[in-house]
Amino acid sequence: xxxxxxxxxxxxxxxxxxxxPLVMLTSYDAPGxxxxxxxxxxxxxxxxxxxxVVLGYDDTLQVTVADIAHHTAAVARTRPEALxxxxxxWMSYHVSVExxxxxxxxxxxxxxxAVKLEGGRRRLPMIEALVAAEVPVMGHIGLTxxxxxxxxxxxxxxxxxxxxxxxxxxxKELAHAGCFAIVLEGxxxxxxxxxxxxxxxxxxxxxxxxxxxGQVLVFHDVLGLEHRVVPKFVRRYADLYTxxxxxxxxxxxxxxxxxxxxxxxxxxxxxxxxxxxxxYGAA
Ligand code: KIV
Numbered sequence: 376x377x378x379x380x381x382x383x384x385x386x387x388x389x390x391x392x393x394x395x396p397l398v399m400l401t402s403y404d405a406p407g408x409x410x411x412x413x414x415x416x417x418x419x420x421x422x423x424x425x426x427x428v429v430l431g432y433d434d435t436l437q438v439t440v441a442d443i444a445h446h447t448a449a450v451a452r453t454r455p456e457a458l459x460x461x462x463x464x465w466m467s468y469h470v471s472v473e474x475x476x477x478x479x480x481x482x483x484x485x486x487x488x489a490v491k492l493e494g495g496r497r498r499l500p501m502i503e504a505l506v507a508a509e510v511p512v513m514g515h516i517g518l519t520x521x522x523x524x525x526x527x528x529x530x531x532x533x534x535x536x537x538x539x540x541x542x543x544x545x546x547k548e549l550a551h552a553g554c555f556a557i558v559l560e561g562x563x564x565x566x567x568x569x570x571x572x573x574x575x576x577x578x579x580x581x582x583x584x585x586x587x588x589g590q591v592l593v594f595h596d597v598l599g600l601e602h603r604v605v606p607k608f609v610r611r612y613a614d615l616y617t618x619x620x621x622x623x624x625x626x627x628x629x630x631x632x633x634x635x636x637x638x639x640x641x642x643x644x645x646x647x648x649x650x651x652x653x654x655y656g657a658a
């Protein structure tokens with residue numbers, strides 16, 4: 376049996392030390408958590424991407440701490456061996472250090488073992504307060520979807536030398552403040568490689584090329600459950616949306632034709648009891 380993943384074990388997984396790459400997938404409910412845990416991932420991210428892939432919103436800005444706590448609790452009830460990381464939603468760590476720590480506590484009490492928050496140096500006071508409160512923090516820099524309006528959309532970050540150097544500095548500061556890992560999203564592969572070489576905590580890439588210490592993707596993208604937008608960095612390993620529609624159409628056809636349910640799918644009443652009621656016939 377595999378071992379329960381821990382924050383120190385993740386923190387120690389640098390590819391430059393010969394460690395296997397970290398594997399992180401999102402999940403938001405019990406069946407999804409069972410699937411990704413059985414697949415052997417190292418970390419489960421209860422991402423604010425739940426807003427877009429589950430709750431039908433167009434961006435991640437709509438989810439609340441209560442939403443993430445609700446989904447985190449569903450994942451935690453499955454008692455996965457993977458480490459559960461819960462995303463801190465937009466506005467849950469922007470107003471004050473005190474609100475940040477209280478909101479993180481809600482997610483930890485829901486079953487998360489760590490939280491993730493977006494942004495570089497300007498988040499240092501929040502990160503330091505969380506670390507001081509014994510809440511493990513995963514950083515997230517580059518294309519940070521909660522900054523979509525500031526960035527003018529979902530745009531790759533760090534494409535020019537100055538912006539790339541700022542990302543390297545952000546990563547150094549986050550690691551120094553105590554983040555145990557850093558997600559690098561939507562940055563050129565060369566920039567991600569430089570950051571990964573620079574910091575002594577693992578980097579986990581999404582749209583950041585192959586030279587990170589690990590990779591993360593969204594459950595619904597990997598399984599082809601999300602068809603509307605497929606970013607360049609997504610690799611689909613199944614097309615469950617199409618397969619699901621075929622199966623559901625088959626069910627509808629069977630109901631309409633009378634092929635479902637059959638005797639095998641129907642509970643029986645003993646013949647003597649049925650006769651006592653004056654009921655005759657196969658079922
Ligand atoms: O919410 C999410 O799914 C994420 C990943 C894209 C890293 O933050």
